[in-house]
Amino acid sequence: MAKPKGTAAAASKVAPGQGGELHQTESDPRKRLTTNHGVPVSDDQNSLKGGRRGPTLLEDFVLREKIQHFDHERIPERIVHARGSAAHGYFELTESLARYTRAKVLTEVGVKTEVFTRFSTVAGGAGSVDTPRDVRGFAVKLYTKEGNWDLVGNNIPVFFIQDAIKFPDLIHAVKMEADRGFPQAASAHDTFWDFVGLMPESTHMIMWAMSDRAIPRSLRMIEGFGVNTFRLLNDKDEATFVKFHWRPKLGLQSTLWDEAVKIAGADPDFHRRDLHDAIAAGDFPEWEFGVQLLSQAEADALPFDILDATKVIPEEMVPIRIVGRMVLDRNPDNFFAETEQSAFLPTNIPPGIDVSEDPLLQGRLFSYQDTQLSRLGSVNFHQLPINQAKGCPFQNLQRDGHMQTQVFAGRANYEPNSLAEAGEEGGPREDPKGGFRSFAQPLGETKVRLRSETFADHYSHARLFYRSQSPIEQAHLASAIVFELSKVSLEHVRIRVLANLRNVDEGLAKRVAAGLAMDLPAKSAPAVEPEDMKLSPALRIIGKYPPTLKGRAVGVLVTDGADGKVVDAVRKLAEADGAMVKIVAPKVGGVTLKDGTLLKADGQLAGMPSMIFDAVALVLSKEGCAQLLKDSAAIDFAMNAFVHLKAIGFTAEARPLLAKAGVEDDAGVVDIGGGAKGFLEPARTRQWEREPKVRMLA
Numbered sequence: 001m002a003k004p005k006g007t008a009a010a011a012s013k014v015a016p017g018q019g020g021e022l023h024q025t026e027s028d029p030r031k032r033l034t035t036n037h038g039v040p041v042s043d044d045q046n047s048l049k050g051g052r053r054g055p056t057l058l059e060d061f062v063l064r065e066k067i068q069h070f071d072h073e074r075i076p077e078r079i080v081h082a083r084g085s086a087a088h089g090y091f092e093l094t095e096s097l098a099r100y101t102r103a104k105v106l107t108e109v110g111v112k113t114e115v116f117t118r119f120s121t122v123a124g125g126a127g128s129v130d131t132p133r134d135v136r137g138f139a140v141k142l143y144t145k146e147g148n149w150d151l152v153g154n155n156i157p158v159f160f161i162q163d164a165i166k167f168p169d170l171i172h173a174v175k176m177e178a179d180r181g182f183p184q185a186a187s188a189h190d191t192f193w194d195f196v197g198l199m200p201e202s203t204h205m206i207m208w209a210m211s212d213r214a215i216p217r218s219l220r221m222i223e224g225f226g227v228n229t230f231r232l233l234n235d236k237d238e239a240t241f242v243k244f245h246w247r248p249k250l251g252l253q254s255t256l257w258d259e260a261v262k263i264a265g266a267d268p269d270f271h272r273r274d275l276h277d278a279i280a281a282g283d284f285p286e287w288e289f290g291v292q293l294l295s296q297a298e299a300d301a302l303p304f305d306i307l308d309a310t311k312v313i314p315e316e317m318v319p320i321r322i323v324g325r326m327v328l329d330r331n332p333d334n335f336f337a338e339t340e341q342s343a344f345l346p347t348n349i350p351p352g353i354d355v356s357e358d359p360l361l362q363g364r365l366f367s368y369q370d371t372q373l374s375r376l377g378s379v380n381f382h383q384l385p386i387n388q389a390k391g392c393p394f395q396n397l398q399r400d401g402h403m404q405t406q407v408f409a410g411r412a413n414y415e416p417n418s419l420a421e422a423g424e425e426g427g428p429r430e431d432p433k434g435g436f437r438s439f440a441q442p443l444g445e446t447k448v449r450l451r452s453e454t455f456a457d458h459y460s461h462a463r464l465f466y467r468s469q470s471p472i473e474q475a476h477l478a479s480a481i482v483f484e485l486s487k488v489s490l491e492h493v494r495i496r497v498l499a500n501l502r503n504v505d506e507g508l509a510k511r512v513a514a515g516l517a518m519d520l521p522a523k524s525a526p527a528v529e530p531e532d533m534k535l536s537p538a539l540r541i542i543g544k545y546p547p548t549l550k551g552r553a554v555g556v557l558v559t560d561g562a563d564g565k566v567v568d569a570v571r572k573l574a575e576a577d578g579a580m581v582k583i584v585a586p587k588v589g590g591v592t593l594k595d596g597t598l599l600k601a602d603g604q605l606a607g608m609p610s611m612i613f614d615a616v617a618l619v620l621s622k623e624g625c626a627q628l629l630k631d632s633a634a635i636d637f638a639m640n641a642f643v644h645l646k647a648i649g650f651t652a653e654a655r656p657l658l659a660k661a662g663v664e665d666d667a668g669v670v671d672i673g674g675g676a677k678g679f680l681e682p683a684r685t686r687q688w689e690r691e692p693k694v695r696m697l698a
């Protein structure tokens with residue numbers, strides 16, 4: 001190989017891109033590139049070599065430091081809830097709970113408390129997609145004046161298991177199978193359903209996980225629940241049981257299964273992008289904060305045990321009191337430093353809030369503190385900026401450890417001490433009155449390793465959930481179980497699940513068996529016969545979101561020669577109702593409209609399929625439509641909008657495309673050539689009555 005010509009000095013100046021203008025020398029010390037130890041760097045483009053074409057020298061500490069730091073950039077991902085998206089915001093109390101608690105965050109009306117909220121999927125890895133069928137984590141860190149309060153919840157109010165000792169088994173079963181390393185971010189496989197079939201206590205949670213709640217439309221449209229029962233403690237140390245709730249202002253909304261699967265391909269970051277973009281656009285997501293409060297006597301009177309996290313307290317039984325709100329109004333500046341390094345601990349509770357004896361919660365009290373050590377690598381993880389107690393300083397006599405960032409002055413690192421008597425700083429002291437106190441729960445029972453008999457009913461609440469759903473939701477739920485069990489290769493596992501389902505609802509078991517083309521097996525024997533509870537319509541999704549386009553997206557597909565007036569009319573109408581409108585065109589540069597003006601596109605057709613919109617409009621010219629008939633992306637655009645039960649507005653020129661995509665006329669397919677008004681009503685909701693025409697449900 002011929003040596004390049006030129007002198008060594010000339011060669012050393014050649015930067016990637018040749019221009020060198022982005023790599024100018026910086027003499028201002030505040031802007032100068034340095035090593036981690038502050039040594040200014042003269043050349044960030046070339047390593048130090050033994051000659052122009054010679055080997056790189058070990059001496060090159062600039063190169064070594066840069067590469068070494070890069071080599072160690074990744075830290076272990078969370079063992080569960082690895083994939084997450086987060087935002088900053090504030091919590092504001094609207095009604096004081098002073099009668100029940102002395103926690104200032106719940107007594108000082110109008111005071112804004114800074115929060116950091118992280119949403120997550122549970123089973124998938126950090127790089128998995130946003131829309132699998134899964135529970136969503138809903139973890140809120142409130143930086144209160146009395147220390148951080150981490151309300152580490154989910155979007156489903158119950159859980160799979162009753163005792164923390166089963167958590168590693170549950171997670172091993174649901175994650176990718178141990179020998180083959182798949183499936184990723186999916187519960188539809190042998191080991192998960194094997195565990196479920198053998199653990200009837202998971203049945204209630206399975207109903208929720210198979211419902212459309214597990215395939216949310218947006219993180220801005222999920223509910224949040226503290227799940228475990230906590231206590232509030234007032235000034236007199238009197239206790240009240242409490243369940244915590246978050247309610248999205250945009251209403252609870254979901255996708256359809258076929259849609260969620262296709263979104264995963266179209267935009268794996270669908271939820272992360274949606275949250276980020278909404279906040280960036282100033283459309284801040286908001287939740288109401290609510291509590292269900294119960295005295296000991298009220299808890300004792302319930303026909304189930306509130307310490308059992310597989311049970312829900314229907315709001316028809318104990319109403320939810322809305323006492324505050326949370327607004328997320330700022331995106332993180334740095335994903336790693338904030339979203340990734342945030343550490344949530346159910347043990348972070350200010351004075352006036354306390355845990356209960358729920359055996360699931362009790363295990364969590366250990367796990368979260370512990371797991372940070374392998375993930376963040378140091379007992380000082382609370383000193384990371386995102387985890388610091390910002391509302392009040394932390395001060396104690398714990399010292400040193402890996403990555404200690406504090407410089408503690410003085411000798412007071414033990415207590416009691418009398419250093420103050422000699423004029424030295426004596427250090428912080430305990431506060432018996434204002435400090436955290438645990439509820440004086442009388443114990444005094446014999447040590448046992450068993451499950452309370454009050455936890456034995458595994459089916460009444462599953463039945464309550466299933467029977468409380470609307471017919472559409474019941475069909476979706478049954479179909480979800482059919483889908484998941486169809487991916488289970490072990491027949492005995494499917495049979496066991498079916499046998500358990502008969503305890504929930506015979507109709508459900510029959511539907512699932514028919515969907516699998518399997519015989520219905522004998523009913524499994526429940527530990528306790530389930531009871532019929534009063535149905536709870538509040539457990540439904542349908543009807544829980546207002547008919548509005550607020551927070552949703554409308555996609556307008558256009559071609560050259562399209563009528564700009566129709567595009568404008570759709571945009572005006574949808575934006576006035578709160579929607580974000582995106583122009584989709586065959587080419588990203590945009591289209592030339594009928595009147596000769598250029599309309600810029602927000603995205604190209606193949607990259608902006610209709611799955612990512614809540615309603616679509618097809619504003620085409622005759623020639624444009626003729627072109628699109630040859631493009632499967634265009635046909636899919638219309639077909640998917642139709643089968644995902646979305647409103648489709650169209651101009652007459654788009655008719656051939658609709659026909660080719662199999663779109664049939666119904667109330668949601670609206671001619672907007674003469675005016676867009678008729679498009680609004682159907683666009684605000686899904687066309688449920690269309691579903692039987694486009695999908696075979698169980």
Ligand code: HDE
Nearest residue numbers: 078081118137138139153154164167227360363367368371
């Ligand atoms: Fe978690 N869970 N969990 N979990 N959990 C974790 O902690 C655990 C449970 C929840 O955005 C881990 O920091 C046990 C219920 C959320 O960073 C780990 C048990 C609920 C997040 C852990 C449960 C949750 C986690 C992994 C059964 C709803 C993400 C990383 C006893 C109330 C927080 C971490 C974030 C994360 C343990 C059950 C919610 C391993 C042992 C029930 C939202 O500590």
